[in-house]
Amino acid sequence: MTSLFDPIVVTGMGAVSPLGAGVGTNWSRLVAGRSGIVRNTRFDVSEFAARIAGLVPTTETDPQGFDPLGAIDAKDIKKMDLFIQYGLVAAHEALAQAGWAPRTEEERGSTATIIGTGVGGSPVMAHAVETIIEKGPRRLSPFTVPAFLANLAAGWISIRHGFKGPIGAPVTACAASAQAIGDGMRLILTGEAEVAVVGGAEGSIDPISVGGFGAARALATAFNDDPEAASRPFDRRRDGFVLAEGAAVLVIEKLSHAKARGATPLAILSGYGTSADAYHVTSGEPSGAGAQVAMRNALRMAGVSPGEVDYINAHSTSTGVGDAAELAGISAVFAERGRDLSISSTKSSTGHLMGAAGAIESVFSIEAIRHGMVPATLNLEDPDVGGQFDLVPRVARPKALRHVLSNSFGFGGVNASLLFSAVQPNRRS
Numbered sequence: 266m267t268s269l270f271d272p273i274v275v276t277g278m279g280a281v282s283p284l285g286a287g288v289g290t291n292w293s294r295l296v297a298g299r300s301g302i303v304r305n306t307r308f309d310v311s312e313f314a315a316r317i318a319g320l321v322p323t324t325e326t327d328p329q330g331f332d333p334l335g336a337i338d339a340k341d342i343k344k345m346d347l348f349i350q351y352g353l354v355a356a357h358e359a360l361a362q363a364g365w366a367p368r369t370e371e372e373r374g375s376t377a378t379i380i381g382t383g384v385g386g387s388p389v390m391a392h393a394v395e396t397i398i399e400k401g402p403r404r405l406s407p408f409t410v411p412a413f414l415a416n417l418a419a420g421w422i423s424i425r426h427g428f429k430g431p432i433g434a435p436v437t438a439c440a441a442s443a444q445a446i447g448d449g450m451r452l453i454l455t456g457e458a459e460v461a462v463v464g465g466a467e468g469s470i471d472p473i474s475v476g477g478f479g480a481a482r483a484l485a486t487a488f489n490d491d492p493e494a495a496s497r498p499f500d501r502r503r504d505g506f507v508l509a510e511g512a513a514v515l516v517i518e519k520l521s522h523a524k525a526r527g528a529t530p531l532a533i534l535s536g537y538g539t540s541a542d543a544y545h546v547t548s549g550e551p552s553g554a555g556a557q558v559a560m561r562n563a564l565r566m567a568g569v570s571p572g573e574v575d576y577i578n579a580h581s582t583s584t585g586v587g588d589a590a591e592l593a594g595i596s597a598v599f600a601e602r603g604r605d606l607s608i609s610s611t612k613s614s615t616g617h618l619m620g621a622a623g624a625i626e627s628v629f630s631i632e633a634i635r636h637g638m639v640p641a642t643l644n645l646e647d648p649d650v651g652g653q654f655d656l657v658p659r660v661a662r663p664k665a666l667r668h669v670l671s672n673s674f675g676f677g678g679v680n681a682s683l684l685f686s687a688v689q690p691n692r693r694s
Contacts, residue, residue, distance in 0.1 A: 267484060269568070273450055274530035274688065276523050277363025277516035279355035279464075280628050282615050283319035283509050285329040291625075295614050295640050296661040298494040302507050304511045304560040304614050315484035316491040318470045319428060319509025319616025321351065330408065330509035336425075344408040345421060346386030351512035351621075352418035353425060355669040356462060357379075360426065363516035365460055368428065376428040377458035378447045379393045380514070381441030383501045383620030383675070386413025388471040418466040418512070430458045436620070438675025439580070440539075441465050442513070443623025443683055447537035449517055450503075459522055464624035471609035475508060481547070484508060486584065492534055495646035496580040496617075499588055499656055504580035509616030513624035532631040533686040535668070538562025542678030548586055549674055553594020559680040560598045567684045569668050571599045574606065574684075576639050576664070578630045580672040581610040582617045591672065592651040602654070607664060613643035623673035623681060623693030630669040630685050639664045 270598050280287065283292040283301025294301075300350020305318040307508070309453035333342055333350045334615055336357035342350065360366065367373045389412045396404050411417055431452055435444040448459030469529055474626035479483050485505040488495035495501040515534075523530055542555035550554065564571060577595060581588045592608075609631050633639055637662055645658035666687065673681045 267618045267634040271369040271521045272533045272535060273453055273517055274520050274523055274527040275515050275517055275532050275631060276530060277359040277630065278367065278531065278628050279358030279514045281321055281331055281351045281355050282511035282618065282625050282626060284615060285319055285322060285327060286331045287329065288628060288632065290366055291628070294647050295611060295629060296638055298641060298643060298660065300614050300643060302492045303675065304492055305470065308472060313475055314479045315475055316489040317485070317495055319507055320470060321511050329500045344412060345417065346389045346412045347510065348382055348466040348512070349384060349418045349421050351468055351510070352380055352466030352514065354420055355464065355512040356422045357516040359514040359516050360462065361421060365516055373429045375430050375459040377430040377432065377452045378423040378450055379426045379445040379461060379463045380419035381431045381435040381437065381445035381620050382415050382418060383436065383438050383441050383465055384467065384469040384474060385415035387469045387473045389413040391402065391471045391473045392483050396414060422462060424499070425433065428462065432501065436679055437473040439617070439619050439622050439681045440621070440627050440679045440681040441620035442675040443671070443673035443681035444539060446515060446534070446603060446627060446683055447539060447681060450534055450537050453519060460516065460518045462514060462516055464512065465621035466512035467619045467621040468510045469619065470508060470510050477510060483584065492583050494644050496583050496613045498579065498583045498613055498642055499648045499651055500645050501647040501649040503585065506584055506612070506628055507616035509618045510580040512621050513628045515624070530688045532634050533688060534683065535686040536563035536567030536684030538566065541682065541694060544678050548618045549590040549678065551590050553590045553597065555678060555680045556591060556594035556674060557597050557670065559682040560594065560672070563670065563682040563684045567686065569684060572601065574599070574670050575669045576607045576633060576634060576669045577669040578626045579608050579610045580674045584610055589650050591674070604653070604655045607639045607644040607655045607657055610639055611640050617623065623671065623683070626671050627683055627685065630671045634666045634669055634685060634687050637663055637665050
């Protein structure tokens, strides 16, 4: 159980997603029911089955879009793939909100940087292959390898801000950033770090990823002409997930550390649980057995009962097998609950950010607590699972929240659950 007297708190957040850049933009558009899923214009998709994606908008088309120059020197942009750029911009926002800019060697040495990713820089790898075939290996950029290495989002953030504490990059598919947050939490609990900059980054809207997931028949293809309707967790008409990109970063530290430096706690990171299914490479165990372990462990660490959780931000990606397995796991852990437990999947708005999904959904979970608002599951018209719960169809609604659970599951059977709690307990609405 985490300490009730000196819990780990979140003091800063940053976000880049298909909904835009910045936590405020993401949250306002999320609760307004906006979708970030569009036709994929990143490359020629005429020969691909899936022709839509959750693309991060740029300031060229959206005033609230992504601008790397706000956090990255122009000369450095060519040295990094998109996932690194997204991570740096999200970290810049999170650190600014937290007010954390260590100046002493002690402060720098006690700051951990843990940024997960599912794929890393596959666009750079795809371009490198094209260059070798068309022009030969001598035409490769010397920055090719540093631009695609999965740990370089964490590496660049550490270098840019001078963080010299523990550094890491979980590469555990779609649970990577949830595990990064959990790893940072553990480093603080063991005393190896005072502050941890944690989260995930993904930028893999490229022919390799779209083609590969398409070959596995995992992607939504039935709504190529209506992108905003494509991501539909829990709905009978779903036909796969929508590949998306972006990043989200949290700054976490003990409450006593935050108070000592005058930082404002946004929420408590009260629990973390993780497990392996040991079942199948791409499919979760149908009963959600591994997911149950992760959720129960997060609750146990926090000292919170299933009856005290008000909302679950589900991993549900909009695949029939995945949605059913997660709801089976939730039904087992929260067997005594009914429609007083709200469950929604914000992937209906953003698509699936893969390795960054757990981090962006942690941001949404925290904002839900802070604003007393449960995000909707867009496109939920005919649910075929989870009818005993409140699946928050189509429209966000107010609700006072004390504890929110966020789930992330990935290929290889990895499960991770995070529990966030209000700094000041709210009454149940």
